Amino acid sequence: MSAEIQVPAGAPAHAASARFETWLWIAQRASAVVLALCVLVHLVTIIYAVRHGLTGAAILGRTRGNTAALAFYALYVLAIAVHAPIGLRTLCQEWLGWRAASLNWLIGALALALFVFGLRAGWAVFLG
Amino acid sequence: MDMLKVSVWRGAASGEYRSYEVPRQESQSVLDVVTYIQRSIDPTLSYRFACRVGMCGACAMTVNGVARWTCRTHVAKVAKNNTLQIAPLANLPVIKDLVTDMREFFDKWARARGQFVSGAGTTRKDDFARVAADSPERVAANAGIECIGCGVCYASCDVVSWNPDYLGPAALNRAWTLVNDVRDGARAERLAAVAGDAGCHACHTHLDCSERCPKNIAPTASIAGLKRAVMLAALKGEL
Numbered sequence: 001m002s003a004e005i006q007v008p009a010g011a012p013a014h015a016a017s018a019r020f021e022t023w024l025w026i027a028q029r030a031s032a033v034v035l036a037l038c039v040l041v042h043l044v045t046i047i048y049a050v051r052h053g054l055t056g057a058a059i060l061g062r063t064r065g066n067t068a069a070l071a072f073y074a075l076y077v078l079a080i081a082v083h084a085p086i087g088l089r090t091l092c093q094e095w096l097g098w099r100a101a102s103l104n105w106l107i108g109a110l111a112l113a114l115f116v117f118g119l120r121a122g123w124a125v126f127l128g
Numbered sequence: 129m130d131m132l133k134v135s136v137w138r139g140a141a142s143g144e145y146r147s148y149e150v151p152r153q154e155s156q157s158v159l160d161v162v163t164y165i166q167r168s169i170d171p172t173l174s175y176r177f178a179c180r181v182g183m184c185g186a187c188a189m190t191v192n193g194v195a196r197w198t199c200r201t202h203v204a205k206v207a208k209n210n211t212l213q214i215a216p217l218a219n220l221p222v223i224k225d226l227v228t229d230m231r232e233f234f235d236k237w238a239r240a241r242g243q244f245v246s247g248a249g250t251t252r253k254d255d256f257a258r259v260a261a262d263s264p265e266r267v268a269a270n271a272g273i274e275c276i277g278c279g280v281c282y283a284s285c286d287v288v289s290w291n292p293d294y295l296g297p298a299a300l301n302r303a304w305t306l307v308n309d310v311r312d313g314a315r316a317e318r319l320a321a322v323a324g325d326a327g328c329h330a331c332h333t334h335l336d337c338s339e340r341c342p343k344n345i346a347p348t349a350s351i352a353g354l355k356r357a358v359m360l361a362a363l364k365g366e367l
């Protein structure tokens with residue numbers, strides 16, 4: 001018996017990108033795990049700063065030249081830049097029916113913008 | 129005699145609900161009600177059924193807003209103040225009255241590679257494959273194998289209504305039973321067919337399908353299994 005399977009016509013063209021979609025899915029799940037951790041650390045830090053009445057200057061004093069803080073926020077920003085655009089892409093597909101290639105470009109640009117601006121903020125705090 | 133007030137969808141995509149009075153009987157099923165209307169009131173009413181005992185999957189309709197198999201749905205369970213509203217299944221084109229066009233539904237099973245494909249090098253002269261009843265694959269396949277193709281899950285899934293290309297819970301559940309068939313020879317092809325935003329990754333885990341399936345199948349769990357299998361295949365570079 002042959003292994004050929006009869007498949008009715010009409011299979012959607014974008015289903016051809018199974019690998020791409022799967023990697024996006026993996027990236028979003030993986031970044032979600034990182035985000036869960038980062039958000040927790042971020043929140044605890046905020047609460048600590050507020051509880052101890054730290055001023056802006058005092059906070060900058062601690063972050064200036066602090067490579068650990070820079071590395072942490074770089075990771076945080078990366079996770080956001082991966083996670084948010086993929087989610088937005090799904091929203092555009094499902095709610096607006098927007099499935100054209102242009103969507104991928106827009107989402108890619110958004111990811112880049114989030115990464116660059118996020119990193120710039122982290123860098124500014126590092127320089128103090 | 130107690131009477132049921134039944135409003136039934138008449139027409140196709142456009143149409144209207146028409147009202148009928150049907151004598152209430154003991155142990156009456158919703159299918160009995162529809163059959164009474166056709167046999168005793170209006171012979172032009174179209175609907176579909178075959179087995180009447182919950183095996184064929186032909187009789188599914190929307191009853192008071194919920195997709196159900198009508199042959200095994202008691203009126204007592206669903207009627208509110210002796211009223212029933214009966215409509216065709218959602219998410220499928222209506223041919224006439226309560227009859228929907230199931231072609232797209234079953235074509236999606238084929239698109240999800242829902243056919244068994246024997247492994248390379250096997251012949252009809254081979255001995256029976258022996259699959260241990262308690263092996264994890266067999267147990268996973270068992271959980272989804274009793275599907276009767278009624279379309280209740282498909283009609284209940286929001287993602288199908290948002291994305292008409294979405295393969296849907298039944299087709300994906302079918303694919304999952306085959307992914308767990310150790311005799312199967314089309315695993316890679318099948319995993320590629322069910323990946324992506326028309327496949328398992330589109331599922332929002334809403335659980336409507338699992339809640340509504342009359343056979344107590346949990347397509348949501350099957351789809352989660354597919355997501356895992358597809359992910360592992362991608363990580364191993366086999367997708």
Ligand code: SF4
Nearest residue numbers: 285331332334335337
């Ligand atoms: S769990 Fe998935 S397949 Fe089932 S109804 Fe929800 S979105 Fe649809």
Ligand code: SF4
Nearest residue numbers: 275276278279281341
């Ligand atoms: S999974 Fe359940 S609801 Fe869906 S088609 Fe099969 S039997 Fe019907």
Ligand code: FES
Nearest residue numbers: 180184185187199
């Ligand atoms: S008529 Fe066969 S399942 Fe209802």
